[in-house]
Amino acid sequence: MSQYLLAIDQGTTSSRAIVFSAQGLPVARAQQEFKQYFPKDGWVEHDGEDLWLSTLKVCRDALRQSGLNASEIAAIGITNQRETTLVWDAATGTPIHPAIVWQDRRTADYCAELKDAGHEATVAAKTGLLIDPYFSATKLRWILQNVPGAQARAERGELRFGTVDSFLLWRLTGGKSHKTDASNASRTMLFNIHTQQWDSDLLALFEIPASVLPEVMDCAADFGTTEANWFGASIPVLGMAGDQQAALVGQACFEPGMVKSTYGTGCFMIQNTGKTPVVSQNRLLTTVGYRLKGEVTYAVEGSIFVAGAAVQWLRDGIKLISHARDTEALAEQTGDASGVFLVPAFTGLGAPYWDPKARGAIFGLTRDTGIKEIVTAGLQSVCYQTRDLLVAMGQDGAAAPSALRVDGGMVENNWVMQFLADILGVPVERPQVTETTALGVAYLAGLQAGIYPDLNAIAQHWHRQHLFGPRMATAHREKLYAGWLDAVKRVRSEG
Numbered sequence: 023m024s025q026y027l028l029a030i031d032q033g034t035t036s037s038r039a040i041v042f043s044a045q046g047l048p049v050a051r052a053q054q055e056f057k058q059y060f061p062k063d064g065w066v067e068h069d070g071e072d073l074w075l076s077t078l079k080v081c082r083d084a085l086r087q088s089g090l091n092a093s094e095i096a097a098i099g100i101t102n103q104r105e106t107t108l109v110w111d112a113a114t115g116t117p118i119h120p121a122i123v124w125q126d127r128r129t130a131d132y133c134a135e136l137k138d139a140g141h142e143a144t145v146a147a148k149t150g151l152l153i154d155p156y157f158s159a160t161k162l163r164w165i166l167q168n169v170p171g172a173q174a175r176a177e178r179g180e181l182r183f184g185t186v187d188s189f190l191l192w193r194l195t196g197g198k199s200h201k202t203d204a205s206n207a208s209r210t211m212l213f214n215i216h217t218q219q220w221d222s223d224l225l226a227l228f229e230i231p232a233s234v235l236p237e238v239m240d241c242a243a244d245f246g247t248t249e250a251n252w253f254g255a256s257i258p259v260l261g262m263a264g265d266q267q268a269a270l271v272g273q274a275c276f277e278p279g280m281v282k283s284t285y286g287t288g289c290f291m292i293q294n295t296g297k298t299p300v301v302s303q304n305r306l307l308t309t310v311g312y313r314l315k316g317e318v319t320y321a322v323e324g325s326i327f328v329a330g331a332a333v334q335w336l337r338d339g340i341k342l343i344s345h346a347r348d349t350e351a352l353a354e355q356t357g358d359a360s361g362v363f364l365v366p367a368f369t370g371l372g373a374p375y376w377d378p379k380a381r382g383a384i385f386g387l388t389r390d391t392g393i394k395e396i397v398t399a400g401l402q403s404v405c406y407q408t409r410d411l412l413v414a415m416g417q418d419g420a421a422a423p424s425a426l427r428v429d430g431g432m433v434e435n436n437w438v439m440q441f442l443a444d445i446l447g448v449p450v451e452r453p454q455v456t457e458t459t460a461l462g463v464a465y466l467a468g469l470q471a472g473i474y475p476d477l478n479a480i481a482q483h484w485h486r487q488h489l490f491g492p493r494m495a496t497a498h499r500e501k502l503y504a505g506w507l508d509a510v511k512r513v514r515s516e517g
């Protein structure tokens with residue numbers, strides 16, 4: 023039996039494909055960025071064809087670099103930017119509107135109406151989520167109501183909805199498979215995480231016909247088989263999970279209480295809570311961590327909308343740097359106490375604030391503030407936001423983690439990881455393989471393929487590459503964090 027796995031990691035700013043060995047080590051990888059569209063304030067869109075074509079290209083490139091034929095790949099796993107919403111023609115597979123990205127805030131006023139009408143308690147009880155533009159339901163409703171004829175076409179069964187995983191699966195299988203997994207379904211605001219079914223009351227509330235919805239599977243399951251023409255031979259798709267849940271698996275956080283934090287475009291901290299859904303009193307989300315053999319492992323999640331996207335903005339938006347890697351040297355020159363605070367609320371604030379109308383700002387500028395201070399403040403903002411989440415988890419009764427497992431592109435920056443450990447007062451563990459989102463979904467595909475007998479076998483492959491221990495004095499830590507909280511208060515729409 024083949025021992026190689028192909029992971030598709032379709033992210034917010036780029037598509038990646040990685041070929042992994044059975045030992046969880048990357049054999050070959052390819053990545054391609056694609057265009058972001060910002061048609062109005064707070065709106066974020068992708069071209070669905072860009073998502074598909076970039077995914078197809080990186081898969082072919084990774085296979086070519088690996089020297090393997092498609093017939094030598096045991097299975098494909100798909101992980102994806104969650105909540106991003108597509109609607110396509112059931113006959114042709116062509117999207118009827120650009121993909122509405124998870125960061126998009128166009129439905130903020132509608133969400134406010136739902137809250138004012140008293141729906142949030144019901145939505146939270148069924149889905150574990152707060153009513154917010156972040157989630158898929160209001161984006162889907164917006165497309166059906168704003169694309170001419172879409173609602174009627176949906177009612178006639180002519181359209182299909184999916185998060186990016188479903189859309190890619192549809193394309194890869196030639197339209198034969200319209201499926202998703204429980205982790206992605208749990209982020210739509212249409213899925214009851216207790217019954218593990220699409221919820222008829224929520225479908226009625228958002229005016230969504232059930233015919234547009236994909237079938238919900240376990241995270242390791244038979245999702246379908248790719249058309250032979252894409253890669254030269256058919257490959258079974260056997261794993262699927264939203265990017266943050268995939269990272270939870272990739273970090274082997276299989277025991278209740280274990281915590282991982284992923285630093286990509288956004289930052290997402292997830293704590294495994296076991297077989298029981300824990301309801302947060304501090305505006306964190308209750309979600310499906312993963313579902314295997316019909317058994318759900320739940321998690322509590324804090325979502326930060328802007329992490330690596332802040333560095334991208336520093337590079338592409340205001341052009342203070344040429345490359346993301348330049349930030350580490352600039353921060354080392356600056357130190358941690360310049361007095362500058364950057365709140366990257368470009369598309370509102372996520373957990374624990376959930377303020378879609380907040381906007382970004384920089385505070386503490388003086389005559390001698392320069393590029394390096396602003397860049398450093400951008401890096402620090404990611405760490406401060408992580409502490410916001412850890413504080414909220416603690417207020418919900420979670421014990422402070424013995425260590426925080428981290429992954430994603432930003433964790434290669436040693437300065438950021440040391441400042442993170444310092445501002446949290448918690449050791450930070452960076453694994454040998456930091457592409458844990460892709461790795462996690464490869465593990466799920468391998469589980470279904472029989473390469474791994476169980477989760478314990480997967481956990482044996484996790485190895486720490488570096489431990490960052492906290493070194494900052496408590497008084498200094500608290501002073502810096504107080505400055506951050508003051509800056510956040512100033513950008514809040516209710517502040």
